Amino acid sequence: MNLRLFIGLGALLLVSGPVRGTNVSTPLVLWHGMGDNCCNPLSMGAIKKMVEEEVPGIYVLSLMIGKSVTEDTESGFFMDVNEQVAFACNKLAQDPKLKAGYNAMGFSQGAQFLRAVAQRCPNPPMKALISVGGQHQGVYGLPRCPGESSHICDWIRKKLNSGAYTDAIQKHLVQAQYWHDPLNDDLYKQHSLFLADINQERVVNETYKKNLMSLEKFVMVKFLQDSIVDPVVSEWFGFFKTGQAEQTETLQESALYKEDRLGLAEMDKAGKLVFLATDGDHLQFNREWFNAKLLPYIR
Ligand SMILES: *[C@@H]1O[C@H](CO)[C@@H](O)[C@H](O)[C@H]1NC(C)=O
Numbered sequence: 001m002n003l004r005l006f007i008g009l010g011a012l013l014l015v016s017g018p019v020r021g022t023n024v025s026t027p028l029v030l031w032h033g034m035g036d037n038c039c040n041p042l043s044m045g046a047i048k049k050m051v052e053e054e055v056p057g058i059y060v061l062s063l064m065i066g067k068s069v070t071e072d073t074e075s076g077f078f079m080d081v082n083e084q085v086a087f088a089c090n091k092l093a094q095d096p097k098l099k100a101g102y103n104a105m106g107f108s109q110g111a112q113f114l115r116a117v118a119q120r121c122p123n124p125p126m127k128a129l130i131s132v133g134g135q136h137q138g139v140y141g142l143p144r145c146p147g148e149s150s151h152i153c154d155w156i157r158k159k160l161n162s163g164a165y166t167d168a169i170q171k172h173l174v175q176a177q178y179w180h181d182p183l184n185d186d187l188y189k190q191h192s193l194f195l196a197d198i199n200q201e202r203v204v205n206e207t208y209k210k211n212l213m214s215l216e217k218f219v220m221v222k223f224l225q226d227s228i229v230d231p232v233v234s235e236w237f238g239f240f241k242t243g244q245a246e247q248t249e250t251l252q253e254s255a256l257y258k259e260d261r262l263g264l265a266e267m268d269k270a271g272k273l274v275f276l277a278t279d280g281d282h283l284q285f286n287r288e289w290f291n292a293k294l295l296p297y298i299r
């Protein structure tokens with residue numbers, strides 16, 4: 001479990017904000033990060049409760065990937081991401097409360113998984129996608145691992161270093177599926193089963209583009225002191241320039257944007273992309289910030 005995350009999110013409960021009085025609201029779907037699960041009362045459970053307090057009457061669904069909380073946590077490390085996305089799509093399609101559409105908020109890796117939901121599963125329609133510390137160009141390195149998960153992460157790091165793009169590792173290790181090695185760009189493009197696919201690295205899937213562009217807003221939150229995500233600019237869809245791992249480029253400087261392979265340039269021009277920064281470490285924010293910066297997008 002990510003203890004620091006829990007402490008950060010736990011603080012949300014103590015700083016009680018004013019309850020506002022609107023109740024005509026679009027449902028909200030949450031997808032948790034690595035080492036976390038749908039329902040922990042100190043993390044996603046707290047977020048759900050907080051949103052329900054702030055937006056009376058709102059329906060909040062925190063995705064559980066699997067049949068139990070334990071399975072959900074394990075899925076975050078070991079379940080094929082494409083299967084997780086299909087599982088989530090199925091769950092959303094079968095929920096009558098979401099029929100008219102929903103907003104989505106993903107935390108850390110849950111954010112890029114929800115983007116895949118937007119690109120692959122247009123029904124029911126996702127309206128706004130809010131990415132909180134998501135890694136849209138993946139990660140290259142696991143500099144520090146959260147709390148109790150650190151032994152799992154040490155093991156994962158070894159596996160990734162020994163061959164992230166082998167089929168066996170791609171299939172069974174979630175973090176390999178958004179592992180983006182700028183020194184082995186061809187390997188990444190050819191063998192990344194999840195990230196290279198949703199980022200249109202092999203082909204331009206026009207369906208992905210059309211579906212993503214039908215979002216009303218795509219909000220990306222970057223944590224300026226993030227010590228878990230490398231490089232941090234991935235939280236704003238930037239990454240290392242190809243061929244080295246020091247200099248980074250912004251989304252706007254990337255081929256993905258310049259060739260507009262995913263529709264992001266057009267979304268940017270239309271004012272649909274929102275780049276937010278906050279001064280904490282990974283997923284560290286308080287209720288006041290959440291209410292001021294994110295709540296306006298989910299009301
Ligand atoms: C909220 O719902 C209640 C009861 O359904 C209704 O009376 C009230 O007018 C609603 N408030 C707003 C701001 O929509």
Ligand SMILES: *[C@@H]1O[C@H](CO)[C@@H](O)[C@H](O)[C@H]1NC(C)=O
Nearest residue numbers: 119120121203205206207208
């Ligand atoms: C494009 O994406 C759609 C939706 O996931 C999928 O059904 C289709 O097979 C994809 N096409 C290609 C060429 O990958």
